[in-house]
């Protein structure tokens with residue numbers, strides 16, 4: 156009896172020691188965030204990456220556990236560049252109904268499950284761009300993950316997006332009805348105050364809408380004036396934060412770029428000239444291919460059996476122009492419009508629309524980390540960075556769908572999926 160008790164204690168002690176000590180990951184290949192290396196290994200110690208290099212070149216202690224990952228590729232934990240964890244697919248519930256009819260509790264409960272699915276899909280960091288009527292609940296979710304109350308990726312959060320007065324939804328034709336807004340309104344008179352207030356609530360970046368479908372016949376037209384966006388940028392910047400802009404029209408994109416935003420989201424009508432301007436001003440592009448694709452299918456397009464709608468043909472063409480202009484391209488699908496955990500859909504579509512698989516892998520790791528100012532923590536497999544790693548079956552640089560075959564997820568050195 157006593158012996159068994161001691162054995163139990165002993166094995167518990169080993170388990171605890173394991174959590175503190177190191178392990179060596181041996182996969183067929185390692186993508187370090189920039190380059191693919193055959194027959195390399197990664198040594199993890201505690202929460203950090205201790206070393207990376209060719210097999211045999213990394214010295215390991217006798218107590219180091221060796222984890223064999225045969226037939227697999229090791230990568231940095233993926234970074235989702237454009238998510239909405241407080242939304243779920245619009246074919247389940249329309250955006251209006253989510254904002255107007257779902258309780259904040261329901262939305263949070265759903266988000267908790269979305270975060271878990273995202274992490275299990277290999278996305279260890281997300282940039283969540285707008286709560287759509289749920290205030291600063293993204294800040295609360297982020298803190299809950301940091302406190303270990305729920306499981307999920309690292310979060311960079313934007314709180315409510317900032318929109319020009321009158322431009323955003325949901326809308327009612329009954330003028331007496333004052334509906335909840337999916338974002339926060341601001342204008343020239345108060346935009347500095349609104350940005351500061353958001354900073355005070357704990358946002359990591361500010362999201363603005365540079366255009367919206369509020370023109371005649373719901374055409375997409377610019378919302379803020381360039382000076383208004385510039386005020387938001389200057390205010391955010393002086394606190395060490397960036398501004399990201401939703402923009403699809405050429406003029407909306409131009410105003411946002413010239414006003415100094417860091418990324419343009421969507422950019423559906425981007426021209427070669429506007430993408431060249433982005434390149435010149437060092438503004439990154441987050442194309443969100445998967446969202447447009449999903450929305451058109453919700454509207455009845457039978458993908459695969461019916462020809463591609465005009466909007467898809469145009470999106471393919473504008474994406475090619477962005478590649479031609481050599482704009483920095485982020486990986487971000489606007490997930491939430493489609494299912495959380497299906498984030499890899501954007502990566503597959505980027506390849507389908509003409510980007511090299513290795514470049515897509517870079518976008519989802521080192522490029523996103525650079526653009527989002529988190530490269531000193533994550534996005535690469537590099538000595539002293541946080542050990543956020545994933546293993547997938549196969550080689551995603553040859554077949555992007557391999558990125559869905561996630562066999563292992565490591566966050567801060569802790570194996571959260573095995």
Ligand SMILES: [Zn+2]
Nearest residue numbers: 237239284489
């Ligand atoms: Zn979005």
